[in-house]
Amino acid sequence: MTDTTTATVDNAPAPGTPLLQASNVVMRFGGLTAVNDVSLTVNTGEIIGLIGPNGAGKTTFFNCLTGLYVPTEGTVTYKGATLPPKPHKVTQAGMARTFQNIRLFHNMTVLENVLVGRHTRTKEGLISAILRGPGYRREEADSRAKAMEYLDFVGLANKAGTLARNLPYGEQRKLEVARALASEPGLLLLDEPTAGMNPQETRATEELVFAVRDRGIAVLVIEHDMRFIFNLCDRVAVLVQGQKLVEGDAATVQGDERVVAAYLGTPYEGNADSTTPEENQ
Amino acid sequence: MTDTLQIRPEAAAAPKPAIPLPTAAARAVTAAGAVLTAASAFLSWTYSSQFPGDLTLSGYPGGLQWITFTGGLLTLVYLLVGYGTPGLRGLAPGGAEGTTVILAVGAAASTWFTLIAISVELGGLANLTTGGWVAGIASLLAVVGALGLPRDGQHPQGHRLGALLYPGKRPELAPAKRLAPAFEVGIVLLTLAAALGVFAYGVDTSYAELFAGFLILAGFAAWALNRSGDFARLGEIMQRHRVLATVGAFVAAGLFPFTQTSSNAEANANLGVSILIFAATALGLNIVVGLAGLLDLGYVAFLGVGAYTAALVSGAAGTAFNVQFPFWAAALLGAVVSGIFGVLLGAPTLRVRGDYLAIVTLGFGEIFRIVVQNLDGTSGPNVTNGAIGISNVPDLNIFGFDFGSAHSFGPFDIGRFANYFELMLIFTAIIVLVFARSANSRIGRAWVAIREDETAATAMGINGFRFKLLAFALGATLAGLAGTVFVHVNYSIVPDTFQFAGPTPPNSAFLLAAVVIGGMGTVSGPLVGASLFFLLQAKLSFLHDYQLLLFGITLILFMRFRPEGIIPNRRRQLEFHESQTEDGQEGPTPELRTAEA
Numbered sequence: 031m032t033d034t035t036t037a038t039v040d041n042a043p044a045p046g047t048p049l050l051q052a053s054n055v056v057m058r059f060g061g062l063t064a065v066n067d068v069s070l071t072v073n074t075g076e077i078i079g080l081i082g083p084n085g086a087g088k089t090t091f092f093n094c095l096t097g098l099y100v101p102t103e104g105t106v107t108y109k110g111a112t113l114p115p116k117p118h119k120v121t122q123a124g125m126a127r128t129f130q131n132i133r134l135f136h137n138m139t140v141l142e143n144v145l146v147g148r149h150t151r152t153k154e155g156l157i158s159a160i161l162r163g164p165g166y167r168r169e170e171a172d173s174r175a176k177a178m179e180y181l182d183f184v185g186l187a188n189k190a191g192t193l194a195r196n197l198p199y200g201e202q203r204k205l206e207v208a209r210a211l212a213s214e215p216g217l218l219l220l221d222e223p224t225a226g227m228n229p230q231e232t233r234a235t236e237e238l239v240f241a242v243r244d245r246g247i248a249v250l251v252i253e254h255d256m257r258f259i260f261n262l263c264d265r266v267a268v269l270v271q272g273q274k275l276v277e278g279d280a281a282t283v284q285g286d287e288r289v290v291a292a293y294l295g296t297p298y299e300g301n302a303d304s305t306t307p308e309e310n311q
Numbered sequence: 312m313t314d315t316l317q318i319r320p321e322a323a324a325a326p327k328p329a330i331p332l333p334t335a336a337a338r339a340v341t342a343a344g345a346v347l348t349a350a351s352a353f354l355s356w357t358y359s360s361q362f363p364g365d366l367t368l369s370g371y372p373g374g375l376q377w378i379t380f381t382g383g384l385l386t387l388v389y390l391l392v393g394y395g396t397p398g399l400r401g402l403a404p405g406g407a408e409g410t411t412v413i414l415a416v417g418a419a420a421s422t423w424f425t426l427i428a429i430s431v432e433l434g435g436l437a438n439l440t441t442g443g444w445v446a447g448i449a450s451l452l453a454v455v456g457a458l459g460l461p462r463d464g465q466h467p468q469g470h471r472l473g474a475l476l477y478p479g480k481r482p483e484l485a486p487a488k489r490l491a492p493a494f495e496v497g498i499v500l501l502t503l504a505a506a507l508g509v510f511a512y513g514v515d516t517s518y519a520e521l522f523a524g525f526l527i528l529a530g531f532a533a534w535a536l537n538r539s540g541d542f543a544r545l546g547e548i549m550q551r552h553r554v555l556a557t558v559g560a561f562v563a564a565g566l567f568p569f570t571q572t573s574s575n576a577e578a579n580a581n582l583g584v585s586i587l588i589f590a591a592t593a594l595g596l597n598i599v600v601g602l603a604g605l606l607d608l609g610y611v612a613f614l615g616v617g618a619y620t621a622a623l624v625s626g627a628a629g630t631a632f633n634v635q636f637p638f639w640a641a642a643l644l645g646a647v648v649s650g651i652f653g654v655l656l657g658a659p660t661l662r663v664r665g666d667y668l669a670i671v672t673l674g675f676g677e678i679f680r681i682v683v684q685n686l687d688g689t690s691g692p693n694v695t696n697g698a699i700g701i702s703n704v705p706d707l708n709i710f711g712f713d714f715g716s717a718h719s720f721g722p723f724d725i726g727r728f729a730n731y732f733e734l735m736l737i738f739t740a741i742i743v744l745v746f747a748r749s750a751n752s753r754i755g756r757a758w759v760a761i762r763e764d765e766t767a768a769t770a771m772g773i774n775g776f777r778f779k780l781l782a783f784a785l786g787a788t789l790a791g792l793a794g795t796v797f798v799h800v801n802y803s804i805v806p807d808t809f810q811f812a813g814p815t816p817p818n819s820a821f822l823l824a825a826v827v828i829g830g831m832g833t834v835s836g837p838l839v840g841a842s843l844f845f846l847l848q849a850k851l852s853f854l855h856d857y858q859l860l861l862f863g864i865t866l867i868l869f870m871r872f873r874p875e876g877i878i879p880n881r882r883r884q885l886e887f888h889e890s891q892t893e894d895g896q897e898g899p900t901p902e903l904r905t906a907e908a
Binding site for chain 1: 748752754759767768769771772775781
């Protein structure tokens with residue numbers, strides 16, 4: 031399965047300096063430990079996959095990275111600086127995300143959605159919006175040009191005036207990517223970008239992610255589609271019951287019997303209680 | 312006939328008319344009915360001149376007869392459009408037959424309203440003369456004829472009686488041809504003139520019966536023009552000549568006091584300026600509710616803050632500070648203080664979302680009123696003179712122009728309220744400018760994004776709290792600005808004006824209703840909604856307590872049949888009538904595409 035894209039992976043820019051470093055992240059909700067002591071590093075130019083069974087804590091971990099949750103313990107740094115625990119500041123810092131269940135601004139047009147993505151890279155405030163000076167006009171025109179460029183990049187330029195809600199499912203996913211790219215991130219976090227897609231659409235998403243990486247943007251992607259993830263990623267981390275089970279390239283992860291156990295169950299009946307698979311070994 | 316209704320839409324290419332008549336006969340009956348209806352306005356309808364408007368004269372229509380006359384004439388015009396009269400064909404791109412039905416029903420409704428009003432007020436049908444009966448029967452004849460015309464709309468299945476009388480939904484409009492620019496400019500100017508005329512007539516209606524008759528016909532005519540597609544076409548033309556339309560609308564509004572020459576010109580100008588204040592405040596609320604999606608139930612408090620601030624520095628006798636600021640300073644101060652209050656109220660309250668925010672703002676609105684009531688010298692320091700309020704607020708004097716006295720401009724006498732009307736019009740223009748420009752900018756997009764999905768908006772780098780606070784503060788500032796004029800127009804100010812709900816505007820419930828019914832997120836929506844509500848309230852005061860009942864019924868009917876408001880935001884229109892586009896074609900309507908470009 032991996033053979034199809036090894037060539038593409040080889041073409042990727044060599045992994046550079048660490049971009050995002052999550053160390054020993056713990057997230058507890060009351061008595062429930064959703065993420066337990068997970069560390070992960072994303073380097074520049076890398077595509078990293080995050081997989082795991084349902085309820086493994088992938089999205090929770092994602093939310094810890096993007097400031098939606100404040101980790102109970104552990105630190106997250108981006109380009110060496112600790113990330114502020116506010117989603118808008120995380121985006122400002124250079125990390126943009128998409129959502130597992132598409133969260134577009136449904137009653138705005140496609141172009142407006144991307145323009146909202148430009149928010150952190152534009153500065154004009156209320157007063158200049160009301161006065162409409164030359165600076166404002168220039169920035170607005172510049173924003174629109176950039177937004178169209180991102181729409182062109184994902185192939186939605188001809189739908190700029192459409193309401194986001196009227197886009198077909200696959201294109202809504204693309205628009206989410208364009209909107210995230212508009213904030214000019216150094217790292218793009220994709221939460222299940224191919225959920226509900228047919229094989230052709232999944233393939234197109236794959237191409238899109240490679241194209242994003244080729245623009246010099248690192249990508250961290252959560253996915254259930256194994257074929258997609260192993261085609262795409264330089265490294266894959268497996269999260270099971272809130273803990274990182276294994277991390278490595280596609281072959282390492284696929285060959286790890288603990289991963290197989292986590293997905294398919296253990297071949298012998300040990301203890302039936304909810305201890306982690308690691309302890310079962 | 313019931314068979315027709317059960318036919319699938321594709322089979323019912325040409326649905327049978329509600330009343331089976333040969334088309335030629337139907338046209339003839341409608342034409343005869345419409346002409347007779349219009350002509351009957353020239354007859355005497357009653358024996359006694361006790362009914363207001365004096366309908367006893369033959370040869371000249373009076374009062375409500377003008378309404379019937381207009382109704383008959385409009386029916387006739389659209390009948391001729393449907394007949395293919397050269398020169399009129401472009402008038403009904405969405406189908407003339409359905410339009411004719413609505414207009415005929417409107418003419419009949421307003422005529423029968425008059426006849427019933429005469430009978431009730433004068434005590435019995437015996438008070439109607441032959442002319443009255445002619446009008447009644449002719450208007451019904453036009454309805455019968457119109458229902459026999461071939462149907463041209465999209466008709467729903469089922470609901471037998473309703474489907475029979477329903478004039479059909481407007482079919483999709485074909486893209487319009489552009490007219491010659493000069494012609495389009497002419498249409499824009501003509502529309503503005505007509506709007507001014509209708510508005511001035513509505514305000515000038517000197518007795519409740521006339522206003523009710525006017526409202527009935529105006530309501531049906533608006534429905535008819537929407538059904539005919541004329542409003543859609545006009546909207547496109549206005550969009551192309553946006554600057555002209557906007558400037559022209561303000562010029563037309565500025566001409567309003569000059570149209571009022573009757574003895575109640577001052578009362579009408581007072582109504583006009585009150586409408587403007589109410590509308591401008593509603594537009595401020597529209598930023599908070601329509602754009603940022605924050606339900607604010609205590610908004611009228613900000614109008615109060617601006618009004619009290621202006622009153623306190625107006626030099627009125629008995630105020631705590633014995634100072635008199637020039638008006639520009641008072642207006643600025645009122646706006647700024649109100650904005651500060653917006654921030655003070657917003658900072659703690661905006662941390663809660665949705666329903667909770669509504670309740671918290673409701674509480675703050677009441678707190679404002681009660682605090683002001685208690686700053687009377689006994690319960691607290693004497694700042695606002697308590698429940699008695701601040702009276703004798705002096706009239707404005709800007710550059711030697713005394714707003715308190717009448718001035719003549721050529722043949723026109725412009726009185727006190729008309730002076731304030733023109734002043735408030737300038738303020739309204741400023742508020743419209745601020746609203747329109749902030750809505751269509753990075754800031755406005757952030758507000759709409761927060762309204763649509765706050766989590767996604769923050770993930771896009773928008774500081775949700777900060778932008779909600781900005782919307783709150785800007786809305787408050789605009790309301791405060793309106794409040795500074797409000798206090799001078801009304802001479803005095805008392806805390807009880809600023810309630811959550813009450814029979815008279817301004818109160819928070821009325822403001823919110825004006826925004827929602829008018830059209831959230833649009834500029835003209837709240838202006839139209841506010842005018843409508845204020846006029847209803849001012850003109851139908853004879854209903855007393857039933858007014859609130861009427862108000863409630865209006866709200867329910869609107870939310871059921873037109874949830875997007877009178878002037879829908881292009882986004883919301885699609886949101887509420889999604890099914891139309893879904894079973895039609897995918898993607899947006901042509902209007903939307905052009906609007907975005």
